[in-house]
């Protein structure tokens with residue numbers, strides 16, 4: 001289980017040029033990220049586990065194929 005979640009794409013413009021943001025990281029509520037394309041700063045935060053439990057994503061994009 002990894003505590004940090006790194007986004008691959010900007011949720012706003014879909015660009016991949018993301019870099020860690022200094023803002024918001026001192027609160028410990030998720031890492032801040034900045035999009036160099038649309039100049040937006042956002043934060044990823046873990047909300048909690050779903051009631052239905054963990055589900056494995058079907059093999060496809062983003063999946064680890066061994």
Ligand SMILES: [Zn+2]
Pocket residue numbers: 010011012013014015035036037038039040
């Ligand atoms: Zn963006």
